Amino acid sequence: MDYSYDTDLEELCPVCGDKVSGYHYGLLTCESCKGFFKRTVQNNKRYTCAESQDCNIDKTQRKRCPFCRFQKCLNVGMRLEAVRADRMRGGRNKFGPMYKRDRALKQQKKALIRASGLKMEATPPLMSSPQPDYSFSTALSTPAPKNTHPNIGTSVAPTDYERNLYASSSLSLSIPIPAHTPLPAQYPAYPTLASHAIKSEYPDHYTSSEHYTCASSPESVPGYTYVDQTPPGLTVPPLVLEFVRCEQDELQVQSKISAHLAHLQQEQNSRSERLSTFGLMCHIADQTLFSIVEWARSCIFFKELKVSVNTSKTELKGYFCPLWSVCEFYFHIHTAGHLCPSGSKSQIPATQKEAGLFILVNNPAALLSLTADVKLLENQPYVESMYEQVNAALLEYTLCAYPQFPDRFSQILLRFPELRALSTQAEDYLCYKHLSGEVPCNNLLIEMLHAKRTCI
DNA sequence: TTAGCCTTGAGG
């Protein structure tokens, strides 16, 4: 058996890129960053940066600027509260279940990629490439002979940058393994933002609050199963696989949101006039949107379109429409199921099963939702070809993953009008709130809304 | 101060 796919997925320390030695203080890191983080927090160390607080941290330079190294530790999501105040050794902390879940997700992803890699060698899956110039392989900058299906598992060597992207996984890895296999599909694909406060294990030197809000309460995570093997008969289209690979690391996204909420909580405590619940929701939505933009930037199609948060407003204008579509799609999926206050009316998805249907194919489906805006784009042929490819991949995937539900694909497509109606409602509501001055300043949501309305 | 290796101990 060829396990070379494993090395593609081998984890690198998100702080310095060194080899990971296990879960430390909230996520997978190397031994040295673990030690560094521990020393810093335990001894309440304060560093200063000799440069402009944006030093590059990698394996060779990590010793140069402890300030930026610690900053990066926090940014990638290492948890202060995992450092023990009483210095007790051994045992387990409340992050245990979180680590376990993360392991299970990674395992699943690995199995999926490996299985489909092996499959592809045997039988190249179908995929339409109406315009060879814009084929998937072109998007990956690897020339592929005409009429030969590109095999991303073997023919494409990812760049270091891409390797890093692949190394981290899953904002919402939820590629289904067919119905008979027990799967964590019942899990929220996105952290449940329960307002569950856990007590810090360490007296707080870094924030004024004694409590941190945990994005997902680890002890409330229900049981799940490891999936060591992808069931036979499942062929995952390379494109879907590519989406799986470029998904973001769920633990990191989780802890970023958690850190953001802790920060907000702190601000709330010190501010004279507090944010409304709606204002808080806007902040959370903003955080989510940032993650989406990050995802979009790593997505091969958007890479081709050179989407960047740094591109100028005019440049962005053209891309905001599709980007917005993706965002609204994500936003609704993630908010509908997990962020909406209980009792609030959420039209999608109606049942758990449907929730699964949506979440499971969210990336290709998000791209499919571009269709309505295709005409507004400059690089129309490219987008159209991309649409075709995503379409074909999703169709193929649903047919393979759910052979017992041959109309799954059309079911998904049928949901789009509903989604669009919902997002229009959400936009109107947001506009109304914005006009009445209730949306916090510098809100990315509003910025995107503006961009969208001006470009239509 | 760093980072590789060692010891510990709750939870499975």
Next chain:
DNA sequence: CCTCAAGGCTAA
């Protein structure tokens, strides 16, 4: 029992 993430130790 075993696992594995905490803290501890120590040579460079």
